[in-house]
Amino acid sequence: MSIATVAEYVCEDCGTLLMHSNPITLQSMREVHDQLCFVKRQKARAAEKPAAPKPAAAAAPAAAAAPQPSAAPPPAMAAPSAPAAGGSTTISLSGTGTSYSKVDGPIDVGFKSKRQVTGQFQGINVWGPIDAPGQLGIWGDNVCVDFDICVADGACIEALSTSTSG
Numbered sequence: 001m002s003i004a005t006v007a008e009y010v011c012e013d014c015g016t017l018l019m020h021s022n023p024i025t026l027q028s029m030r031e032v033h034d035q036l037c038f039v040k041r042q043k044a045r046a047a048e049k050p051a052a053p054k055p056a057a058a059a060a061p062a063a064a065a066a067p068q069p070s071a072a073p074p075p076a077m078a079a080p081s082a083p084a085a086g087g088s089t090t091i092s093l094s095g096t097g098t099s100y101s102k103v104d105g106p107i108d109v110g111f112k113s114k115r116q117v118t119g120q121f122q123g124i125n126v127w128g129p130i131d132a133p134g135q136l137g138i139w140g141d142n143v144c145v146d147f148d149i150c151v152a153d154g155a156c157i158e159a160l161s162t163s164t165s166g
Contacts, residue, residue, distance in 0.1 A: 014039035018154065025157055032145075033152055035093055041133055087123020097131025105149040111138050 008019040009030050014037055020026040034040065108114065111127060118128035118137065127138040136147035143160065150156075 011037055011040075013037055013043060016152065018152075020154060020157065022161070025161070029152075029154055029157065036133075036136070036147065036152070038133070041094070087120060089119075089121050091119030091121050091126050091130065093132045093136070095132035097134040100131070100134035100148070103146075103148045105146070107138065107144060107146040107149065111144075111146075 006019050006021050007023050007026050008017060009026060010017050011033060016033060016037070018026060018029045018033060020029060115127040115129075115138065117125045118130050119126050121139065124139055125141050127144075129135060130137045138144050138146045138148075145156065
């Protein structure tokens with residue numbers, strides 16, 4: 001009997017600990033967590049809010065001295081550092097939907113006949129309804145994650161890897 005080495009990742013924003021023996025699976029868990037981390041999204045929203053305007057008298061000399069570049073609105077979600085393999089993204093994880101409570105699991109095995117594809121994330125189908133950040137739908141076609149019931153503890157990944165390994 002061999003003992004597997006467990007790798008771990010701790011989110012700098014919220015302190016969530018992710019662990020897995022497969023580094024590729026851990027990286028996938030980290031990417032999903034980075035997209036859905038509530039604290040990270042709050043920090044991003046706070047950074048998007050404009051600073052309080054200065055009084056007109058104090059701002060006028062500075063404005064006359066240097067021309068101001070046109071300010072473009074910040075992107076709704078930071079783009080990944082490298083293009084992901086798999087395809088396009090047509091869905092946004094930023095929004096105002098916060099009036100949803102956590103739904104009890106397990107995932108509805110018949111969701112494909114009850115829901116419609118509302119977009120894609122890096123080529124992965126996302127089944128609605130979606131109203132981020134509170135309601136995120138079901139992601140995937142063959143292996144699926146219902147982010148409305150997910151608690152990000154990796155139990156489903158462990159169950160899947162255990163059921164297919166022997």
